[in-house]
Amino acid sequence: MAPKLIPASSVYLRLLAYARPYLGVFVLAVLAMALEAVSQAALAYLIRPMLDDGFVNRDPATLKLLPWAIVAIFLLRGLGAFGSAFGLAWIGRRVVKALRRDLFDQYLYLPASFYDRSSAGHLLSKLTYNVEQVAEACTQVITIIVRDGLTVLFMVALMFSINWQLTLFMMLVVPLIALLVTFLSKVFRRYSGHIQTNVGEVTRVAEEVIAGQRVVKIFNGQTAETQVFEVVNERNRGLHMKLARVQAGSVPVSQMLMAFGMAGIVYVATLETLQVSVGEFGSFLSAVLLMMAPVKRLTSVNVNLQRGIAAAESIFAVLDEEREPDVGERPLGRARGDIEFRNLVFGYSADKGNVLRCINLRVDAGETVAIVGASGSGKTTLVSLLARFYEPQQGAVLLDGTDVREYRLADLRRQVSLVSQDVVLFNTSIAANIAYAESGDVRPEDIAEAAASANLAEFIASLPAGLETRIGDRGVLLSGGQRQRVAIARALLKDAPVLILDEATSALDSHTEALIQDALDRLLRNRTTLVVAHRLSTVERADRIVVLEQGRIVETGTHRELLARSGRYAQLYRLQFRDQPGQ
Numbered sequence: 001m002a003p004k005l006i007p008a009s010s011v012y013l014r015l016l017a018y019a020r021p022y023l024g025v026f027v028l029a030v031l032a033m034a035l036e037a038v039s040q041a042a043l044a045y046l047i048r049p050m051l052d053d054g055f056v057n058r059d060p061a062t063l064k065l066l067p068w069a070i071v072a073i074f075l076l077r078g079l080g081a082f083g084s085a086f087g088l089a090w091i092g093r094r095v096v097k098a099l100r101r102d103l104f105d106q107y108l109y110l111p112a113s114f115y116d117r118s119s120a121g122h123l124l125s126k127l128t129y130n131v132e133q134v135a136e137a138c139t140q141v142i143t144i145i146v147r148d149g150l151t152v153l154f155m156v157a158l159m160f161s162i163n164w165q166l167t168l169f170m171m172l173v174v175p176l177i178a179l180l181v182t183f184l185s186k187v188f189r190r191y192s193g194h195i196q197t198n199v200g201e202v203t204r205v206a207e208e209v210i211a212g213q214r215v216v217k218i219f220n221g222q223t224a225e226t227q228v229f230e231v232v233n234e235r236n237r238g239l240h241m242k243l244a245r246v247q248a249g250s251v252p253v254s255q256m257l258m259a260f261g262m263a264g265i266v267y268v269a270t271l272e273t274l275q276v277s278v279g280e281f282g283s284f285l286s287a288v289l290l291m292m293a294p295v296k297r298l299t300s301v302n303v304n305l306q307r308g309i310a311a312a313e314s315i316f317a318v319l320d321e322e323r324e325p326d327v328g329e330r331p332l333g334r335a336r337g338d339i340e341f342r343n344l345v346f347g348y349s350a351d352k353g354n355v356l357r358c359i360n361l362r363v364d365a366g367e368t369v370a371i372v373g374a375s376g377s378g379k380t381t382l383v384s385l386l387a388r389f390y391e392p393q394q395g396a397v398l399l400d401g402t403d404v405r406e407y408r409l410a411d412l413r414r415q416v417s418l419v420s421q422d423v424v425l426f427n428t429s430i431a432a433n434i435a436y437a438e439s440g441d442v443r444p445e446d447i448a449e450a451a452a453s454a455n456l457a458e459f460i461a462s463l464p465a466g467l468e469t470r471i472g473d474r475g476v477l478l479s480g481g482q483r484q485r486v487a488i489a490r491a492l493l494k495d496a497p498v499l500i501l502d503e504a505t506s507a508l509d510s511h512t513e514a515l516i517q518d519a520l521d522r523l524l525r526n527r528t529t530l531v532v533a534h535r536l537s538t539v540e541r542a543d544r545i546v547v548l549e550q551g552r553i554v555e556t557g558t559h560r561e562l563l564a565r566s567g568r569y570a571q572l573y574r575l576q577f578r579d580q581p582g583q
Ligand SMILES: Nc1ncnc2c1ncn2[C@@H]1O[C@H](COP(=O)(O)OP(=O)(O)O)[C@@H](O)[C@H]1O
Pocket: 116, 348, 349, 355, 373, 374, 375, 376, 377, 378, 379, 380, 381, 382
């Protein structure tokens, strides 16, 4: 995902919008930078009276004033330095915060399809690394342009006031430097884009290894992972070296240009006709020397600028991604729970073909329908369309007789509880996980009741901090069955009219499943339920069973009817029966 080159000016403007509210502070920072630049010039200016009046003529008034003047200049310079650094940091941190807020907000609302084609590592490094890069680069660029630019300006003015012929001569080297800069800036912009993409790559590989450390271990995947990482790591080094080569080269080249200038100045200044005094020459030379560093920074300001732009571009690219469509306006309090899939056709992407082909299915309020079928037949896809994680290509999903697209998205999702195979838990307490995203007025008794209904009471009583026990990153401190029951408790508390169980019990052994079966029964009561399961017990109890095959419904009926038909379901049933002799 190399950032495409959009016009740099539009990136600046967008970034500026983030800084605009802080114009007042910015003006103060600019004034502070001007103070810094003026004091630099004053220092060079002071050399002339110091040499001519102080050392050559030994004028007592000047001798008395000079030490004070030096201290005063450095005091001003210090004030300026503090003001500019602090002021820009103040603005910079606010811009970082605002960019992070917008990016995080965007992550909350991007559609599932966006996450299907993005890697978590890249998305995380945008939030951490790229955002910092923007602020750092912009702060540096502003400092260089304003402070160093003003310094150079004041120095040149000073030089003109001392001797215009000498100054004009100096100016000859400037166009040469300018030419060099335009050439280098193009190169920099290209490399810094590459490097940022590659840093994301490094994070992605590392993150997969960290998240999947058990898989890596059991497959002895260390060598393979080492090799994969070596490739991205080496590429990162290589890219940095290319950048470093250009960067390192630009310094001596511009210094050589300066050296020629200096040599010329010494030659011209000592010509009889110009009559330059010791003090004047000292002042002039000091100005040239004090200008060197600012000029050097000015020639390389583009590195920072392009780095910032590349980082900003990659952030704006995410901010410009379209969010989940939410144009429905129909409010929905609590649905009855009639569901209908009507002529539904769906594929994840055009090139991969359709995953669901013309599904027609009605589920009445309160009914429990089991969906069975081989893995990959489209069960998860079908139920995820109900919560509008994806939009169908053709046909519609209806809730209470209305196309789900017509409801407000938040209203729609409030009607649906989802318990799936991989339970997602957050690194907080059990109570906070059960009451996830519920507004603050959930009563602790309700949480405890939901936990008890999910058969968690005994387990929670055994914990030192009870419901307030923290469960670790992604709930790793719980067993599969415990996690599953927390998820069920969460669904119970949400109390939505529609319930989706997507292989909610498949990670559990039969004993644990028996333990949560009555929790599930409680959950199913008075709700429309879609159960994706391969356990017979759950399926047999369903009011109706739907058999999916390659995205089509091939059979519908009760357990008995379908067995009697000896079709696809009977076949699946026999396979299951053989796999689970205990049941
Ligand atoms: N997020 C996704 N992006 C692209 N293809 C997907 C995605 N999720 C599932 N698929 C594909 O869609 C098909 C149906 O998958 P799924 O609904 O998960 O099946 P099931 O739940 O029945 O095992 C599979 O071929 C799978 O590869």
